[in-house]
Amino acid sequence: MRFYRWLLHLYPASLRAEYGDELASTFAARHVGASGVFGALGMFVAAIADVVPNAVAAHFDILVQDLVYTARALRRAPGFALTAVLVVALGIGANTAAFSVADFVLLRPLPFPHPEQLVKVWERTPGYGRMELSPPNYRDLKTAATTLSGFGAYSDGAANLVTDGEPRRVSTAEITHDLLSVIGVKPFMGRLFTANDTIASDAIVISHDLWQTQLNGDASAIGKRVDLDGRPYTVIGVMPADYHFPNRDVSVWRTYDMIADDAADRSNNYLTGVARLRDGVTLEQAQAELGLIAARLEREYPKENEKTGTNVYRMSDELSDRTRLLIVALCGAALCTLLLACANLANLLLARAVGREREIAIRAALGAGRERIMRQLLTESLVLATIGGAVGVLVAIAAVPTLGRLVPINLPIARQPSVDLRVLAFAGLSILITGLVFGVFPALRTGGTKSLDALRDGTRTSGGARQRVRSLLVMVEVMVSAALLISAGLLVRAMWRIQAIDPGFKTENVLTLRTALPYPKYAFVKRRTEFYTRVLSEVRALPTVQSVAYTSFLPLTMGGGIWPVKIAGHEVIRDASSTASMRFVSPQFFATMRIPILSGRDIAETDEATQPFVAVVSESFVKRYWPNEDPIGKRFNFGLHDRTVIGVVGDIHVRGLETQSEPQVYLAPKQLGDSELVGYAPKDLAIRSTARAATLLPEIRRIIHEADPQQPVSNVRTMEEIVAKETASRAAQLRVLTILAAIALMLAGVGLHGLLSFTVSSRTREIGVRVALGAESGRIVRMIAREGILLALGGLIPGVALALWAGRAMQALLAGVKPDDPVTFSVAIGLCAATALFGSLRPALRASRVDPATALRAE
Amino acid sequence: MTPDDMLPLPPATFHILLALTDEDRHGYAIIQDVESRTDGELRLSAGTLYRSIQRMIVEARKRPAPALDDERRRYYSITPFGTSVARAEMRRLTQLVRLARARGLTPETT
Numbered sequence: 001m002r003f004y005r006w007l008l009h010l011y012p013a014s015l016r017a018e019y020g021d022e023l024a025s026t027f028a029a030r031h032v033g034a035s036g037v038f039g040a041l042g043m044f045v046a047a048i049a050d051v052v053p054n055a056v057a058a059h060f061d062i063l064v065q066d067l068v069y070t071a072r073a074l075r076r077a078p079g080f081a082l083t084a085v086l087v088v089a090l091g092i093g094a095n096t097a098a099f100s101v102a103d104f105v106l107l108r109p110l111p112f113p114h115p116e117q118l119v120k121v122w123e124r125t126p127g128y129g130r131m132e133l134s135p136p137n138y139r140d141l142k143t144a145a146t147t148l149s150g151f152g153a154y155s156d157g158a159a160n161l162v163t164d165g166e167p168r169r170v171s172t173a174e175i176t177h178d179l180l181s182v183i184g185v186k187p188f189m190g191r192l193f194t195a196n197d198t199i200a201s202d203a204i205v206i207s208h209d210l211w212q213t214q215l216n217g218d219a220s221a222i223g224k225r226v227d228l229d230g231r232p233y234t235v236i237g238v239m240p241a242d243y244h245f246p247n248r249d250v251s252v253w254r255t256y257d258m259i260a261d262d263a264a265d266r267s268n269n270y271l272t273g274v275a276r277l278r279d280g281v282t283l284e285q286a287q288a289e290l291g292l293i294a295a296r297l298e299r300e301y302p303k304e305n306e307k308t309g310t311n312v313y314r315m316s317d318e319l320s321d322r323t324r325l326l327i328v329a330l331c332g333a334a335l336c337t338l339l340l341a342c343a344n345l346a347n348l349l350l351a352r353a354v355g356r357e358r359e360i361a362i363r364a365a366l367g368a369g370r371e372r373i374m375r376q377l378l379t380e381s382l383v384l385a386t387i388g389g390a391v392g393v394l395v396a397i398a399a400v401p402t403l404g405r406l407v408p409i410n411l412p413i414a415r416q417p418s419v420d421l422r423v424l425a426f427a428g429l430s431i432l433i434t435g436l437v438f439g440v441f442p443a444l445r446t447g448g449t450k451s452l453d454a455l456r457d458g459t460r461t462s463g464g465a466r467q468r469v470r471s472l473l474v475m476v477e478v479m480v481s482a483a484l485l486i487s488a489g490l491l492v493r494a495m496w497r498i499q500a501i502d503p504g505f506k507t508e509n510v511l512t513l514r515t516a517l518p519y520p521k522y523a524f525v526k527r528r529t530e531f532y533t534r535v536l537s538e539v540r541a542l543p544t545v546q547s548v549a550y551t552s553f554l555p556l557t558m559g560g561g562i563w564p565v566k567i568a569g570h571e572v573i574r575d576a577s578s579t580a581s582m583r584f585v586s587p588q589f590f591a592t593m594r595i596p597i598l599s600g601r602d603i604a605e606t607d608e609a610t611q612p613f614v615a616v617v618s619e620s621f622v623k624r625y626w627p628n629e630d631p632i633g634k635r636f637n638f639g640l641h642d643r644t645v646i647g648v649v650g651d652i653h654v655r656g657l658e659t660q661s662e663p664q665v666y667l668a669p670k671q672l673g674d675s676e677l678v679g680y681a682p683k684d685l686a687i688r689s690t691a692r693a694a695t696l697l698p699e700i701r702r703i704i705h706e707a708d709p710q711q712p713v714s715n716v717r718t719m720e721e722i723v724a725k726e727t728a729s730r731a732a733q734l735r736v737l738t739i740l741a742a743i744a745l746m747l748a749g750v751g752l753h754g755l756l757s758f759t760v761s762s763r764t765r766e767i768g769v770r771v772a773l774g775a776e777s778g779r780i781v782r783m784i785a786r787e788g789i790l791l792a793l794g795g796l797i798p799g800v801a802l803a804l805w806a807g808r809a810m811q812a813l814l815a816g817v818k819p820d821d822p823v824t825f826s827v828a829i830g831l832c833a834a835t836a837l838f839g840s841l842r843p844a845l846r847a848s849r850v851d852p853a854t855a856l857r858a859e
Numbered sequence: 860m861t862p863d864d865m866l867p868l869p870p871a872t873f874h875i876l877l878a879l880t881d882e883d884r885h886g887y888a889i890i891q892d893v894e895s896r897t898d899g900e901l902r903l904s905a906g907t908l909y910r911s912i913q914r915m916i917v918e919a920r921k922r923p924a925p926a927l928d929d930e931r932r933r934y935y936s937i938t939p940f941g942t943s944v945a946r947a948e949m950r951r952l953t954q955l956v957r958l959a960r961a962r963g964l965t966p967e968t969t
Binding site (some may be wrong): 011015018019022024026027029030035046049050051053055057058061065099341 | 886908910
């Protein structure tokens with residue numbers, strides 16, 4: 001029997017209180033006479049069979065009643081319901097969206113088998129932590145390593161793909177034959193490479209996307225011939241749709257073999273190493289072993305491998321700290337918003353509880369227990385949270401495309417996070433916590449009031465404690481909004497600062513596009529020159545074109561192309577202090593980009609292979625090697641040849657607006673030998689014109705098509721777009737943050753206004769007495785406004801502290817703006833104060849208009 | 860709310876109302892009455908009984924008079940509304956049986 005009584009706790013408390021004794025005695029009466037072991041066992045089973053299903057059903061009955069009641073209560077207060085739903089939608093929506101990105105980029109394992117075993121292997125030289133491997137170093141590391149079960153490598157490439165339709169530029173990965181097996185994903189169709197697939201064989205594996213778009217998803221695609229850079233290849237495999245390795249742009253995988261030249265050159269670094277740890281081997285063990293091998297190689301090749309070690313990182317950690325910080329900051333802001341939404345919801349519920357005191361007292365008088373009333377209130381807040389949360393998830397789904405810009409391109413994952421089960425589960429959990437925590441709070445307070453007091457007529461609303469809780473909640477709101485506002489302000493300043501950085505060239509009215517000339521078709525300088533000359537002269541002849549030029553890589557589009565500079569009297573160290581970026585540019589490049597020529601002359605058509613090899617260098621190059629000297633005519637060795645300086649130009653940002661760049665060296669395209677430095681042949685066309693891109697582009701396409709019908713045009717964009725892309729992820733983050741901050745400020749203002757209005761109406765009598773006793777209206781206004789200002793201050797001070805802390809944590813994002821930037825802080829604090837004042841104004845004015853006669857008569 | 864709104868009644872509820880039509884009973888007496896009237900086929904458990912009673916009381920709160928008087932002595936009696944609900948259920952069941960008969964269906968298996 002004791003067991004039965006204990007089981008009764010499964011029932012709702014109200015039912016237990018009412019019928020508990022009877023239930024127990026009835027059960028006892030029914031099972032009278034049961035004795036012995038079997039009797040006891042029988043009672044045990046009967047007790048469970050009696051209580052469990054009935055308890056579940058009883059709870060369900062109550063839930064249905066509460067839901068019906070809630071629906072009616074909310075219909076009676078549509079304004080309240082709508083506000084609460086919107087507030088929750090905002091908090092849940094922001095969180096769900098931020099979580100979907102964070103989960104996608106930071107938390108979720110990569111979509112490969114045993115992703116924790118996959119590592120990337122880099123060379124480490126002074127100044128560069130992630131330097132690609134040179135082919136011989138890769139070979140030697142691979143041969144000696146025992147901690148790795150597989151070790152492949154790749155380099156990025158691109159090729160012109162010609163099928164029946166328009167020629168198309170595709171990204172390729174040149175990979176060792178074992179790389180795809182190291183990653184471990186099975187092909188969608190066909191097979192992966194084997195050791196027999198050498199560079200001489202013509203096998204390629206293509207992406208699902210390419211198979212769909214270029215081969216029309218043909219089921220018999222395996223064995224099809226495809227033309228890449230004028231060479232026929234055979235498709236041996238198609239990868240699955242969600243396979244994005246090494247990044248999402250790659251659509252063709254070709255095998256890579258070490259050619260004899262490369263096999264010896266330890267200073268030509270272009271392979272990214274990808275390895276899989278053997279079962280049971282830790283990252284540290286692999287790091288230690290590769291370090292030892294690298295040290296041995298350094299002893300064997302003291303000159304080429306000087307100070308060269310290795311770095312091994314988990315593939316999932318291949319994420320810049322900046323990206324990580326951007327996303328973490330976003331999550332922080334989203335959490336703040338949820339906190340704010342919760343505070344607001346709690347405040348709304350508390351305020352509403354006041355208005356419902358009589359209703360609840362009546363229910364209590366009719367016999368509803370305290371537990372029953374709390375349960376009803378909780379159901380109500382959970383219903384609000386659920387509806388709001390559902391709207392929030394919709395908001396999140398809508399916001400994800402914007403946030404997709406925060407997904408870095410170099411990760412082997414899809415472009416956009418999707419709102420999937422994990423994300424929905426997270427949203428569900430947030431909703432539950434929101435509804436419970438911030439429903440329990442007001443429910444406890446309400447359920448705890450001496451309910452009968454409220455029934456007595458004319459009782460002044462009790463609850464100084466409740467008032468204090470509401471004040472606290474308003475302070476939390478002000479705090480969160482101040483912190484968000486300041487953080488957003490700091491990031492805005494940082495963005496302005498970056499946008500104000502002079503890249504060294506002028507971006508307006510420059511259209512760019514790429515015509516990457518395929519080798520071996522264009523391996524000879526004569527053939528390339530014919531193409532360049534024809535295209536450049538015909539484009540230049542277009543009426544609106546001011547100048548036009550070709551370059552190897554446009555600024556800000558490619559971080560590589562960094563070569564060591566060798567000058568007599570200067571030691572060559574493989575770090576940033578003795579390297580420079582190398583670009584081949586046609587004449588007029590500087591005029592087109594508006595890079596000033598400081599002395600000497602531009603690259604000229606006459607700088608041919610038969611002439612002395614020339615170079616135009618940037619100002620910082622001169623400062624480094626020949627300070628206070630005339631650099632014109634000086635000689636240095638760079639990019640396989642001795643070169644003579646013929647001109648000096650202004651410095652530009654080559655590698656990124658926020659990154660300091662190496663000095664720049666510009667070389668003459670006609671002096672780029674046959675089959676030499678593949679990849680540096682000029683391919684990016686820059687056109688400065690007064691016409692709009694849309695009108696200019698068809699003309700240029702026609703010219704290129706006439707010069708070579710098989711030559712695709714790709715990467716069409718303006719120089720302004722290229723620069724804007726530098727700040728795109730920041731801009732996306734900032735947009736979200738600013739919206740959150742604005743909403744936070746608004747909510748805080750509304751919260752303050754609500755609380756003060758409530759204060760005024762509950763103190764109407766007191767104010768009436770004061771006025772009757774001769775208080776001027778100015779004084780009344782001051783009294784209420786003072787309360788508002790105190791509340792605002794109570795929130796602002798911790799808010800500023802929070803913002804200082806957040807600013808320090810995200811200092812790396814601030815581009816040199818100080819985390820305690822006084823301008824940002826004063827503007828943000830000013831905005832908060834203005835909002836607080838605005839929120840207090842109406843209640844204060846209302847207080848001043850209290851008519852003492854009416855106020856006192858109401859009593 | 861009219862008695863017809865409560866239909867169909869769960870069998871347990873109907874039996875409880877039937878048990879109370881002739882006299883007021885306490886909980887265990889209701890169970891015994893139902894059991895004897897159904898020749899032991901329906902043995903209400905304590906939980907089912909009191910949950911049904913509670914439901915009736917809650918439903919009845921929406922009516923001016925409660926369907927069952929909850930007296931301190933814990934004897935339950937049926938209210939006029941309760942009687943009309945039981946009648947309505949009876950009518951519904953009779954109607955059903957009549958419909959089945961009209962289709963030539965008989966309880967005996969042939």
